[in-house]
Amino acid sequence: MGVDEYATRKGRHHGTVLVDIETRRPIDLLPDREASTLAAWLSQRPGVVVVCRDRAPLFAEGATAGAPQAVHVADRWHLWHNLSEAAERTVAQHRRCLRVLISEAPEPEPAPVMPGENSASPWPTGHRFADRTRTTHATVHALLEAGHSRRSIQRQLRMTSRTVKRYADAAQPENLFAGQWQNRTSVLDDYKTYFDDRWNDGCTNAWKLWEEIVPLGYKGSYQRVRAQLRQKRHRDL
Known part of the structure; x- marks a missing residue:
């Protein structure tokens, strides 16, 4: 059985x-997205053995409570969607390495900075991660100003409570550009x-390796070298 959401008024x-995955036909429409509603529906139909759903916490809770015997799987679209997002994050985290490969290529013109945009931002307009973060940040704060609770925003945007809190607590989207967003330097x-x-x-x-790079001018600690190799070993697994 497939579980997903529908909207009569978006937002x-x-x-x-609820969809029969084998026949690809809808089985039922539930009036809300409450975990308790889904659990009650499933508890009356003990024959469900596989639940195909996205990663929304409320669907996970409802399916687990209503059909504890069922196996949870992800549908093809969400698998590809999650994979593409993970690939984007990986490329962003290793963009310093990619710059080495294209060092001889002509430098592209920088993306224009929109009026009123913080020109000191490490990611100007044109970067998909930055633009998506700014859009999500604006949406979350617009909903907050309209009187929606964080739990309501979590349901509408299909986010975890932790993600909603991060966006809600950030006064500016640039405050979220940390870690993978910044070109942090290292002694290595x-x-x-x-x-x-x-x-x-x-x-x-x-x-x-630490003994070999010290004569080359390295002034950092052995622990940094060990941590660097540990990360490289995990990436190569």
Whole structure:
């Protein structure tokens, strides 16, 4: 059985649609997106053995309570959607490495900064992550100003409570551009190419690599080198 949402008025009223995955036909329409409503519906039909749903917490809670015997799976669209978002995050986190590969290419013209936009932002207009964050931030704050509760926003935007809190607590979207958004420097930046070459040569011993880069000018600690290799080892698994 497939579980998803439908809307009679987008952003105002949502319900739950139940679909027979084998016949691809709707089974029922529930008047809301409450976990208790879904659980009550499922508890009256013990024959459900597979629930195909997205990652909305309320669907997870309702399906678990109403059909504890059922296996939960994700549909094809959400699998590809989650994969594409994970790929975007990975590319953003490793964009410094990608710049090395295109260092000889002509520099693209910087994206224009919109009037009133913070020009000091590490991500100007044109970056999909930054634009999506700004749009979501504006939506969350517009709903808050309209009197919606955080729980209501969580349901409407299909977010977790932690994600809603992050956006609600941020006065400006730029406050959310941390970690993967920023070009943070490290004392190991000048030695990453050396690490890659030695790694490809088969040297994975952190202490040995630390001894090799100290004469080259490295002034950081051995612990940083060990942490760098641990991250590289996990990425290569």
